[in-house]
Structure formats: structure tokens, C-alpha cells
Amino acid sequence: MITKIKTILQILYRKPQYFEDGMISIHLSNFRKDPKFVKAKQISLKRTGASEDIDWRLHVFLWAAKTCSKLNGDFIECGVNTGFLCRACVEFLDWDNLGKTMYLIDTFEGIPVELVTEKEKKINKQYLNPKGYKGTYSSVKQAFQGIDNIRIIKGKVPSCLGEVKSEKIAFMSIDMNSVVAEIGALEYFWDKIVEGGMIVLDDYGYSPKYLEQRLAIDQWASKQGVDILSVATGQGLILKSKNK
Ligand SMILES: C[S@@+](CC[C@H](N)C(=O)[O-])C[C@H]1O[C@@H](n2cnc3c(N)ncnc32)[C@H](O)[C@@H]1O
Numbered sequence: 612m613i614t615k616i617k618t619i620l621q622i623l624y625r626k627p628q629y630f631e632d633g634m635i636s637i638h639l640s641n642f643r644k645d646p647k648f649v650k651a652k653q654i655s656l657k658r659t660g661a662s663e664d665i666d667w668r669l670h671v672f673l674w675a676a677k678t679c680s681k682l683n684g685d686f687i688e689c690g691v692n693t694g695f696l697c698r699a700c701v702e703f704l705d706w707d708n709l710g711k712t713m714y715l716i717d718t719f720e721g722i723p724v725e726l727v728t729e730k731e732k733k734i735n736k737q738y739l740n741p742k743g744y745k746g747t748y749s750s751v752k753q754a755f756q757g758i759d760n761i762r763i764i765k766g767k768v769p770s771c772l773g774e775v776k777s778e779k780i781a782f783m784s785i786d787m788n789s790v791v792a793e794i795g796a797l798e799y800f801w802d803k804i805v806e807g808g809m810i811v812l813d814d815y816g817y818s819p820k821y822l823e824q825r826l827a828i829d830q831w832a833s834k835q836g837v838d839i840l841s842v843a844t845g846q847g848l849i850l851k852s853k854n855k
Contacts, residue, residue: 632665634843642670647703655699658754663695668813668844675809675848676700676782680709684781684805689768689796690813691717692744694751696784707759714775715755716764719748723767726791730823769795780804786813790824797831804851815839815847 621637629636642648643666652669655661663669676686688697697715700706706713721744732738748765755761764774768787772795780803785793797810804810812828814821828847832839840848 629667632668633845634667636667636843640667640670642666648673651699651703654702655695659693659695659698660750660754661693661695665844668846669696669699671842671844671846671848672696672784672811673700673703675811677704679782679807679809680704680711682781682805682807684779684808685711685777686713686782687716687775687777687780687800688714688784688786689716689792690784690786690788691715691719691747691751691763692786693747694754696786696813698754701755701758701761710760711781712760712762712777714762714764714777715751716766716768716771716775717744717747717751718767719744719746719751719765721745722787722789722792726767726789728790728823731790734822735820768792769799772796772799775800778803781808783808783810784813785810788814788821788824790827793824794827794831797828801835801851806851806853808851810849810851812839812847812849814845816841816843816845 622635625637627635627637629638629640648670651673652666656663691697694715697713701713722738727738748763751763755763764771766774769792780800783800783804785796787793814824815828816825818825828839832849837849842848
């Protein structure tokens with residue numbers, strides 16, 4: 612109780628540095644002043660037409676992507692929508708000179724109804740009549756035009772994953788809001804993730820909306836013997852370490 616009161620007082624007396632995307636924090640968010648970060652975000656917003664205010668999530672994503680860019684292996688995103696995160700990523704990294712392929716995988720027509728579980732339908736009514744995430748295939752193609760080694764795969768995860776020809780993956784982003792698809796992607800790619808590679812799970816901390824995903828991913832992680840970092844942004848972070 613005392614620590615809660617202390618935290619409330621800190622927030623009241625010290626101006627919160629960060630106040631968006633489900634988070635209030637008095638801690639430094641200096642990354643927002645980094646010219647490379649600002650440029651990557653602005654170009655991505657412009658090219659993808661997205662309207663995202665998720666700076667801390669973007670920071671975690673770009674940090675992981677940059678760290679993994681030094682490894683031998685390709686990049687994958689399952690769940691692309693407008694491509695906001697990955698478009699910022701290619702801008703933030705010196706992508707054209709990395710010699711890697713980035714796979715962008717999505718139905719581009721929203722979450723496939725047949726993959727939504729009964730529990731998901733009960734928790735989150737949006738699944739019963741999914742309106743969002745449709746028709747972004749051509750805009751994503753345009754947003755990434757002129758950038759080297761981008762492969763856009765239009766298909767349903769997990770059944771389309773055989774189209775990814777890479778055997779070494781350095782970085783993966785999973786953001787599909789769907790338990791069957793996310794577990795399918797983890798199971799399919801886990802053995803291909805190189806040592807030191809990372810997976811960013813965008814929906815990991817979102818409860819109750821994506822609770823079924825969280826429970827299933829925790830079960831998968833304990834089977835694999837890996838620990839997932841819960842980030843205050845709602846993301847989960849997995850590091851593939853030696854012997855995993
Ligand atoms: C939250 S959005 C992704 C946002 C994206 N990461 C960004 O940077 O803006 C979720 C996406 O997952 C896709 N999706 C959901 N289930 C899928 C599945 N089984 N196969 C392929 N794509 C799927 C949806 O079409 C939607 O575009």
C-alpha cells in the first residue's frame with residue numbers, strides 16, 4: 612500500500628515523461644529525441660498511412676531488431692496490417708546494406724474466422740464480426756516499394772509458412788491477435804531462430820482481450836524451457852539463448 616501511495620505521489624509531483632498506449636511513466640524516454648528514431652517513425656507514418664502513438668513499443672521493437680541485425684539470419688513479421696512497425700524498422704536500420712530478407716506475412720484481409728477459438732469469441736466480441744485489418748496488401752506493397760529484399764506473403768498463418776524459404780531467422784515479430792496463428796508461428800519458426808535471435812510478441816500483456824494467447828504462449832514457453840520478459844508496454848520478449 613505504501614509503495615502504491617509513493618508511486619501516485621511521484622506521478623503527481625514529477626511530470627510523467629510518458630503518457631500513452633496504456634502507460635504512464637515518470638522514467639526517461641530519451642529514445643523519443645533520437646533523430647534516427649524520430650525520422651524512422653515519421654517516415655513510417657507517412658508511407659504506411661498508420662496513425663500510431665506507440666513510441667515505447669516501437670522503441671522496444673527497434674532495439675530488438677537492431678540488436679538482431681548483427682546476427683546471421685533473416686527477419687519475419689507475422690501480422691503486418693499497414694506495416695507500421697516494420698517500415699520504421701527498415702528506416703531505422705541500414706536495411707539495404709544488411710543483406711537480409713524481411714518476410715511480411717499477413718492475410719491482409721483480417722483474422723481468419725475459422726481460426727478464432729470459442730474462448731476468444733467469448734472474451735472478445737470483435738472476433739465475431741471482424742471489420743478491421745482489411746485490404747492493406749496493395750498499400751503495404753507501395754509502402755515498401757524501392758526497399759531491397761522485402762518479401763510480402765499474402766496467406767494464412769500457419770498454413771502459408773512453408774513459403775518462407777529461410778532456414779535462419781534472426782528476428783521475428785508476432786502480432787496477430789489470434790492464439791492458433793501465434794502458437795503455429797512459434798512452433799514453426801522456433802528451431803530456425805538463431806542463437807541470440809529475438810521474438811517480440813506484441814499482444815503478450817493484453818488482458819483480458821488476448822488472455823488466451825498469453826496462457827497458450829506461457830505453456831509453449833515452459834515446454835521449450837524459455838522465459839519471456841513481460842514488458843510494461845504489453846509486449847513480451849523472447850531471447851533464444853544457447854542450447855535452446
Ligand atoms: C494488430 S495487426 C498487426 C499490426 C502490425 N504489426 C503493425 O505494425 O501495424 C494484426 C494483423 O494480423 C493479421 N492476422 C491475424 N491472423 C492471421 C493469420 N492467421 N494469418 C495471417 N495474418 C493474420 C491481421 O490480418 C492483421 O493485419
